């Protein structure tokens with residue numbers, strides 16, 4: 281059995297390319313609503329393709345409501361573009377305006393239905409705002425990292441590999457590093473994986489982007505959690521995919537709904553972050569993990585399991601990854617190490633079977649021909665050291681203390697509620713009634729504080745009564761000060777109404 285969804289099915293490649301090409305030109309305004317498209321014969325001649333190929337592309341545009349047919353006349357562009365606004369000036373918005381303005385929910389809903397094709401990364405815009413209290417960064421405070429140890433290692437690694445800077449890595453990643461990670465994933469997480477099934481990418485973000493590039497075409501459906509990691513949403517939107525939200529709750533998903541969506545809409549992938557989920561902190565239980573794999577197999581949906589904070593747990597280790605239940609190759613597993621070892625090295629391991637690995641490798645070679653070897657070797661030597669375990673244990677304790685400090689500081693305000701995560705870097709916080717993330721964000725930025733607004737984590741752009749606060753980047757004193765400031769701002773806003 282070869283169950284993997286191909287990047288594009290043989291014989292379909294060409295007409296979906298023509299479809300993409302026409303969609304792109306309509307988006308760019310080459311043809312406006314009710315303009316007639318070139319005849320099948322003319323376009324086939326222009327593109328030097330068979331008429332049937334163009335005919336099928338037009339058929340797909342019609343099926344998606346992008347064009348309509350006039351009897352004996354031809355194909356015409358439907359009312360309403362396949363995206364909400366032209367790209368361009370929109371991208372030049374100021375940092376404050378990352379929060380969708382009034383009506384944004386509608387835009388997000390439309391983009392969710394049709395895919396937007398817009399190039400944006402709302403989270404990255406927030407990170408660019410210079411502030412004193414950064415609760416938006418889900419990054420480890422550099423003071424919690426073993427910095428002296430890391431710098432000692434740099435010297436040792438260069439002594440051991442004097443020609444390190446004079447060599448490329450292989451596209452797939454350094455063999456020794458892959459062997460090491462493979463043994464670790466087998467031993468600690470019981471993953472059935474070989475070093476051929478691992479790819480080293482430049483962070484988890486690159487892995488998401490490569491997977492989206494390989495597997496998604498405009499108008500494809502992607503199942504996503506609601507809420508979820510906003511940069512993944514932006515990535516899928518940019519490919520023109522349609523997002524299909526599935527609520528994530530403390531006890532996981534409504535699997536009947538997931539099944540109904542898979543059956544009805546045949547989504548290409550389900551992007552999940554089931555362990556200490558970003559932003560909620562929830563962990564999907566083991567029973568559901570197993571069931572998800574069964575659903576993926578039954579309906580031919582690729583599960584992309586993003587596991588960025590697997591090792592950052594407080595009391596109990598999390599359940600085994602979804603990947604551990606997969607025998608047929610329907611799960612791709614992303615294990616980034618940015619969140620606890622050396623974020624600057626940007627190392628992520630992607631585990632996938634050969635049907636997925638082959639196109640991924642091509643995409644990786646087109647993107648950068650391989651993650652820098654020096655980063656991989658530095659990472660390898662830190663990762664295999666005994667000191668790493670010690671560091672991890674200390675880090676877990678330090679982060680747990682910071683989580684508690686943040687929780688207590690929030691409890692001093694009126695009407696703030698949050699879930700207590702058992703791992704990870706974030707608190708998902710319900711704002712006091714009537715307070716919206718955009719108003720609070722505007723005021724907060726003015727006073728030197730950032731957080732992640734719920735709106736951008738929501739594929740529908742509606743969760744404006746929620747925010748994500750990271751407790752990992754600021755020390756305890758800053759957390760207390762910052763949260764007190766936030767609570768005060770909320771009270772001021774409530775009184776100014």
Ligand SMILES: Cc1ncc(COP(=O)(O)O)c(C=O)c1O
Pocket residue numbers: 418482483484485486509553558586588616617618626627628
């Ligand atoms: C769920 C999730 N996936 C991926 C990433 C990106 O990871 P990296 O920093 O390794 O690119 C993040 C970073 O915050 C994340 O939270």
